Amino acid sequence: QVQLVESGGGLVQAGGSLRLSCAASGRTFSSDAMGWFRQAPGKEREFVATISWNGGNTVYADSVKGRFTISRDNAKNTLYLQMNSLKPEDTAVYYCAASRTTRWSNPSPALYNDWGQGTQVTVSS
Numbered sequence: 001q002v003q004l005v006e007s008g009g010g011l012v013q014a015g016g017s018l019r020l021s022c023a024a025s026g027r028t029f030s031s032d033a034m035g036w037f038r039q040a041p042g043k044e045r046e047f048v049a050t051i052s053w054n055g056g057n058t059v060y061a062d063s064v065k066g067r068f069t070i071s072r073d074n075a076k077n078t079l080y081l082q083m084n085s086l087k088p089e090d091t092a093v094y095y096c097a098a099s100r101t102t103r104w105s106n107p108s109p110a111l112y113n114d115w116g117q118g119t120q121v122t123v124s125s
Helices: none
Strands: 003-007 010-013 018-025 033-039 046-051 058-060 068-073 078-083 092-099 119-124
Touching (some): 058 068
16 A cells, blocks of 8 residues: 655744655655645645655755755655744645656656655744
């Protein structure tokens, strides 16, 4: 059974940092592009960051560029999102996703086949 399990969310003050992890199991993800998406209350799910199968290419949403860093450890089947200088508008449920469709970074959620259950990030002002 394929599983993606996010962890590391929580409540943090504006300007603080959090590191999200996504542990993947059930198959090998080392050939997949992977990504982070988020959904705030009353809003649609939006792209945050994506990374290619070998970690060599990353793409970020403009809203998080320079503050967030996506990385992966294929030996551990784990995806990370380091979030610095957090803002109240970063408050959302954060989801990790894996794509069997492409190896390359891509911001389109339609290309991602497997999704985690999400972890809540709340940034207070």
